[in-house]
Amino acid sequence: MVSPTDLRTEDALRVLNRVFGYDAFRGFQHEVVDHVVAGGDALVLMPTGGGKSLCYQIPALVRAGVAVVVSPLIALMQDQVDALTAVGVRAGFLNSTQDLAERRRVEAAFLAGELDLLYLAPEGLAVRSTLQLLERGTIALFAIDEAHCVSQWGHDFRPDYLNLSMLHERWPGVPRIALTATATSATRAEIATRLRLTDARHFVASFDRPNIQYRIVPKREPRKQLLSLLRDEHPGDAGIVYCLSRASVDKTAEFLVQNGIPALPYHAGLDAATRAANQQRFLREDGLVMVATIAFGMGIDKPDVRFVAHLDLPKSVEGYYQETGRAGRDGLPSTAWLAYGLQDVVQQRKMIETSEGDLAHRRNLAAHLDAMLALCETVRCRRVQLLEYFGETATATAACGNCDTCLNPPESWDGTVAAQKLLSTVFRLDRERNQRFGAGHCVDILLGKQTDKITQYGHDSLTVFGIGTELREAEWRGVVRQLLAEGLLAVEGDYGTLALTEASAEVLGRRRTVTMRREPEKPASSRSAKP
Numbered sequence: 001m002v003s004p005t006d007l008r009t010e011d012a013l014r015v016l017n018r019v020f021g022y023d024a025f026r027g028f029q030h031e032v033v034d035h036v037v038a039g040g041d042a043l044v045l046m047p048t049g050g051g052k053s054l055c056y057q058i059p060a061l062v063r064a065g066v067a068v069v070v071s072p073l074i075a076l077m078q079d080q081v082d083a084l085t086a087v088g089v090r091a092g093f094l095n096s097t098q099d100l101a102e103r104r105r106v107e108a109a110f111l112a113g114e115l116d117l118l119y120l121a122p123e124g125l126a127v128r129s130t131l132q133l134l135e136r137g138t139i140a141l142f143a144i145d146e147a148h149c150v151s152q153w154g155h156d157f158r159p160d161y162l163n164l165s166m167l168h169e170r171w172p173g174v175p176r177i178a179l180t181a182t183a184t185s186a187t188r189a190e191i192a193t194r195l196r197l198t199d200a201r202h203f204v205a206s207f208d209r210p211n212i213q214y215r216i217v218p219k220r221e222p223r224k225q226l227l228s229l230l231r232d233e234h235p236g237d238a239g240i241v242y243c244l245s246r247a248s249v250d251k252t253a254e255f256l257v258q259n260g261i262p263a264l265p266y267h268a269g270l271d272a273a274t275r276a277a278n279q280q281r282f283l284r285e286d287g288l289v290m291v292a293t294i295a296f297g298m299g300i301d302k303p304d305v306r307f308v309a310h311l312d313l314p315k316s317v318e319g320y321y322q323e324t325g326r327a328g329r330d331g332l333p334s335t336a337w338l339a340y341g342l343q344d345v346v347q348q349r350k351m352i353e354t355s356e357g358d359l360a361h362r363r364n365l366a367a368h369l370d371a372m373l374a375l376c377e378t379v380r381c382r383r384v385q386l387l388e389y390f391g392e393t394a395t396a397t398a399a400c401g402n403c404d405t406c407l408n409p410p411e412s413w414d415g416t417v418a419a420q421k422l423l424s425t426v427f428r429l430d431r432e433r434n435q436r437f438g439a440g441h442c443v444d445i446l447l448g449k450q451t452d453k454i455t456q457y458g459h460d461s462l463t464v465f466g467i468g469t470e471l472r473e474a475e476w477r478g479v480v481r482q483l484l485a486e487g488l489l490a491v492e493g494d495y496g497t498l499a500l501t502e503a504s505a506e507v508l509g510r511r512r513t514v515t516m517r518r519e520p521e522k523p524a525s526s527r528s529a530k531p
């Protein structure tokens, strides 16, 4: 005799073959499907491209009723529905972009049981009439996609996601499956609490993306560095370039176009039609480079993105991982390249200091930034450090051989004396509180340069003047950057004035040594080793 579980398993596999045309489940897809088909709640963490959609699409077809999929990606709903319709799955969506007639048609199909999946924006579930509609139909399951949007610490936070905890109260018997590619255990715990997924089984995939080569390089002339990367290693390839500001997006896109690389801009300052058109072109045409703020990318399913380049430092490891994860969804070798410099640290620390929100919020932002800086300054394998951050200590023991620090190991050096010299300079300047002296001025003093500013303030008579000629200017900037990264130095005010921290005293008092990273002479190239 066939047990009910066998029957369901059979059904799930058959649906996978017949409807989606795949031979086998991937990773733990099968376990998730069985669990949800049997009525269990699930929290699924899988990297981008891991195959999250099937985890709810197959239960949607196996269980009776309509699966309601909550997704923040209104712009992509039409594509998702089209893709399902193309393989014969009955799907529809309700969102603010529709006219009334279209809406009525979808509602009627839902009530008549003629839909397998119904996509909704989270704000839709705050509308009474939508809830009343759902109550009149049979719901197979709720899928909450991009579930990290419930996390108030992430940059994708959507207040409407908080409201989704009510699904459990209104439909206690309907299984819920929350899915995300954001991997930290803190985010995972937050999702479980805020969505009241207390009894949900957690399915956590490895977040390793072995085909992505991680590289973090010192920022010199970022646009030129980017251009050589594209010309030397990615000619004709599609890719994404992330910049912090809209202005820098526009300038970078223009620069690439002037240099013969087809590039398009994307940021929230462009009108909706231009944004949609650029996104469509990026998805449909080959070899386009999208230059964008982080407003671009969530839910973008383009398998052959060969590189993701960051011209500015991401605010967190979560963001970095998610953005770089858009590369290489097809499993082929891809590059994650980040140019990082002193100015990034100064700028981000300043942004945190002047950000709105209470102390706890600023501390949280600072902790996220610190983890990102630690990844930039590490002399260890980037991948190991990245995976450790996501709690994968067991899988992440061996160096990967496919990141810049593995391919071209940086040296570390004892930077204690250099740190003391720099901190002493900051200490001396600190007495002139009302003045504004940034990193550049401190380095000029150490190098003994007779600049106008130094003459003007008489800084050539300081005892620290000219005591740092053993290092080059770039090396001193590296010292400042690493001290900032480690919290041994701080920036204050709008002009990036350097200031001492409590921890600085430990270095000045010789109670703490400082190990620094020396950049390798020759930057790593993906040519030297591909997986």
Ligand code: ADP
Binding pocket: 022, 023, 024, 025, 026, 029, 046, 047, 048, 049, 050, 051, 052, 053, 054, 301
């Ligand atoms: P995610 O939402 O996790 O980023 P998707 O659900 O979009 O990933 O899946 C990524 C790609 O992998 C899609 O092209 C999908 O069709 C494919 N895929 C998913 N599961 C399987 C499978 N079991 N066998 C083959 N291809 C699969």
Ligand code: ZN
Binding pocket: 380, 381, 382, 383, 384, 399, 400, 401, 402, 403, 404, 405, 406, 407
């Ligand atoms: Zn490595």
